[in-house]
Amino acid sequence: MNNTFTTRRTGETLATDRTAKARGFSMLAKLGLAASCALGLAACVTPQERHAMDGNQCYAFGFEPGTDAFAQCMMDLHQQRALTQANRDLYWQSHYAEQARRREAQQDLFKQISLQRSGDPRFPVCGASSDGGMDRRTMTWFGPNCRAR
Template sequence: MREFPRLPHRDPPARRPAATLARLALTGACALAVSACVTAREQRAMDRGSCAEYGFEPGTDAFAQCMMGVTQHREMLAQDRRIAMQTQIAAQNREDERRRDLNRLASLQRSGDRSYPVCSASSFNNSGFDARSGSWYGPNCRAR
């Protein structure tokens, strides 16, 4: 019996979340791009082909039910994708807000510490303006 050479050890996907997430995002983007290239007429023809493959005869009530079911299924999947995207955006917005709050708090705590520069609009990429205190904040600066 022939033995195959062992492949080098790789970390499981759980240890590489960024790479896994990037791969998943790329796969999703490709699938979305490909699905966006199908016209309504082509989609209808593919649906008809699917229902015919299931054994339904065109022009019958069963065929019409199949077509309706396929359409509803596609609409449900699209709705699920929209909800997932909205959930992802909301999570990212919460994370961004949390990061801004931490930067704001750190900048306020550094007030008066001359080892940090005073925050300004043009100083840092992640700077922001705190309307409550009337001062700029950022990850590596002080409020005043």
């Protein structure tokens, strides 16, 4: 009988531990969500706020507001930000162009395979449900596991 009581007691302790862990995890998840929202909102900066931040940065560098050196510092920060954004834009343009090139190469390969399989009864005729695509010049379907009509 004492053994049964111990088992129940251990079961209650395990249940309590699990509940506490679940609450701790839930609290941790809430804190993580709050932190990510705060970081996301911190990334949204108006042009006026950006100008003020740049002014503070140049002042921290030791330039006095109203001097030519301060103005040059402000222009340098602006140009550096513009260059960074241009580089980021070029990166994503090339990334998307590479994806499009790979997709077209895969479609060309599927088309070649489909044309080679023409007349092979082991493969069904290509259609809209095929994995390949549609050749817009001839308006025919092609794919890796089917044959052209």
